Amino acid sequence: MNDWTIIPKEIITADKNRPVIKRGTVIVKNGKIEKIYSKEEWDESKAEGKVLNVPNLTLIPGFVHTHIHLCQTLFRGTADDMELLDWLQKRIFPLENAHTKESLRISAQLGLYELITSGATTIMDMGTIRHQEVIFEELINSGIRAFAGKCMADLNDLMPEFKESTKDALSSSYEFAKEFHNKGNGRIKYAFAPRFVLSCSEELLIETMNLTEEFQGSLFHTHSSENKNEIAAVKKLTGKENIEYFNSIGVLNEKTVLAHGIHVNDAEVQMLKEADTRIVHCPSSNLKLGSGIANVPKYLGNGINVSLGADGAPCNNNLNMFTEMRLASLIQKPLHSPTAMTAEEIFHLATIEGAKALHIDDVTGSIVENKSADLVLLNLENPTMNYFDGLNSTYSNIVYSANRDNVEYVFVEGKMLVNKGVYALHNAFELYSKAKEQLNILLKETDLK
Numbered sequence: 001m002n003d004w005t006i007i008p009k010e011i012i013t014a015d016k017n018r019p020v021i022k023r024g025t026v027i028v029k030n031g032k033i034e035k036i037y038s039k040e041e042w043d044e045s046k047a048e049g050k051v052l053n054v055p056n057l058t059l060i061p062g063f064v065h066t067h068i069h070l071c072q073t074l075f076r077g078t079a080d081d082m083e084l085l086d087w088l089q090k091r092i093f094p095l096e097n098a099h100t101k102e103s104l105r106i107s108a109q110l111g112l113y114e115l116i117t118s119g120a121t122t123i124m125d126m127g128t129i130r131h132q133e134v135i136f137e138e139l140i141n142s143g144i145r146a147f148a149g150k151c152m153a154d155l156n157d158l159m160p161e162f163k164e165s166t167k168d169a170l171s172s173s174y175e176f177a178k179e180f181h182n183k184g185n186g187r188i189k190y191a192f193a194p195r196f197v198l199s200c201s202e203e204l205l206i207e208t209m210n211l212t213e214e215f216q217g218s219l220f221h222t223h224s225s226e227n228k229n230e231i232a233a234v235k236k237l238t239g240k241e242n243i244e245y246f247n248s249i250g251v252l253n254e255k256t257v258l259a260h261g262i263h264v265n266d267a268e269v270q271m272l273k274e275a276d277t278r279i280v281h282c283p284s285s286n287l288k289l290g291s292g293i294a295n296v297p298k299y300l301g302n303g304i305n306v307s308l309g310a311d312g313a314p315c316n317n318n319l320n321m322f323t324e325m326r327l328a329s330l331i332q333k334p335l336h337s338p339t340a341m342t343a344e345e346i347f348h349l350a351t352i353e354g355a356k357a358l359h360i361d362d363v364t365g366s367i368v369e370n371k372s373a374d375l376v377l378l379n380l381e382n383p384t385m386n387y388f389d390g391l392n393s394t395y396s397n398i399v400y401s402a403n404r405d406n407v408e409y410v411f412v413e414g415k416m417l418v419n420k421g422v423y424a425l426h427n428a429f430e431l432y433s434k435a436k437e438q439l440n441i442l443l444k445e446t447d448l449k
C-alpha cells in the first residue's frame, strides 16, 4: 500500500554527496527509500507500487521542526504584542492550565493539520502539564514522526497553580516514557520536557537528565536564554547565566536540545560546543516576542548544530517551515552580511540538521537510500516562483519565494498524508468550527473574554 515510484522534475536531497538529481526516480518500498535512479539508469521495468509521474513537481525531504507547542495552537491570536514573561503569566499559562482533554485534542489536531500540510514530517513537541496522553494519541493517529514529552514544572512564580510536585513531575514523565517511547512503529520517541529554569528546581532538572539514560534515543528538551528579563531572573535564582547554570549541574550534553539560545555569552558558546548541545532557532517567535536575534552564524561557525522550529502558534502566528526558513535567512543579513545564511544552508537547517539535532539522521532528514520515505512534493512551477533553472534556483525558490500553497504531497514512511494539497485525516472546515467552540469555552473559563 505504501509502495511508490515517484518520478519528479528534480530531487533536492539535502545530501551533500548528491545534492540535486534532475529527472531521477525514487522507489519507495515498505515505507523506505529503496532505490534512487538517475535519469540514465531508469527504465519502466524497475517500477514498484503506484507510479506518481510528476514532471512539474520537486521532491524534497520532509521538514523537521525541532521546537513546537501543539497544546498552544488553539490560543493563536489571544496573546499578541506582549513580552515573554507577561505573555506566559497573563495568557499562556492560564490557558494551558484550563485545557480539558477535548480542547487539548483539538489544539493538537489543529497544529498537526497546519504542520503536515506545510510539509513537516517530523516535529519535537514540548507538551503540557495535564492530559499529555491526548497529545501522544493525536501524534500517533496523525502518522507524523515526533519526539514529545509531558511539560514539567515544579516551580512557578508566574502562576503558582500551574505546576506539580517534583516527585509527580518525574514519576508521571517516567510513566509516559514507558508507555509511548518507540510507539507508532517507532516513529514516536520520548523527549523529556522540563519547561525552563524558572519553572524547574535543580533536582527536577538533574533527575530528568538521569531519566533520559533509561530510554535509549530519548532527549532532554527545554527553553534557554530567550529573553533578557528571563536571564536576569535566572541569574537571581541561580547566580549564573542560563547555559552556564545548565553546565554546572550536568544537564548540558549531546541529548540536550535548547530552544532559542539568544542571550548567550562567548564562554557559554564554548560550553555548548564542548557538550555537543543542540540549538533550535525560532526566528518568528523571537521577533514577535521582541526577544532578540540568536547569533546563528556564530553557532554554525563553532560547529554547533542549529535547526529550526515554529514554536507555538500564539507567538508566531504560523506553524510553517517556509516562514521560518525565509526569516532565518533574512534576519541575519543586516547583522552579518547579505552573503550570510544562504538559501542552501537554510534548507539544510530545516531538514538534515533537524534530523541530526534529534539523533535520527540515519532515519530521516535527507533523500538517501534506506532512509524512511519522509518526503514532500512541491509545485514550484507557477508565476510567483523563479523563471530560470540556474544554479541554486530551487533553493532560492524554496527558501525565499515558496509557501505552504506550494505543497502538493506529503509522505511519512511512504504513507501519503497530503494528497494534491488535501489533508487526509481531518476536514479543515470541521476543525475550524470545533476550534472556535473549544477556545470560547477556555476563554470563559479563564475570564480572558
Ligand SMILES: [Zn+2]
Binding pocket: 067, 068, 069, 126, 223, 259, 311, 312
Ligand atoms: Zn517554546
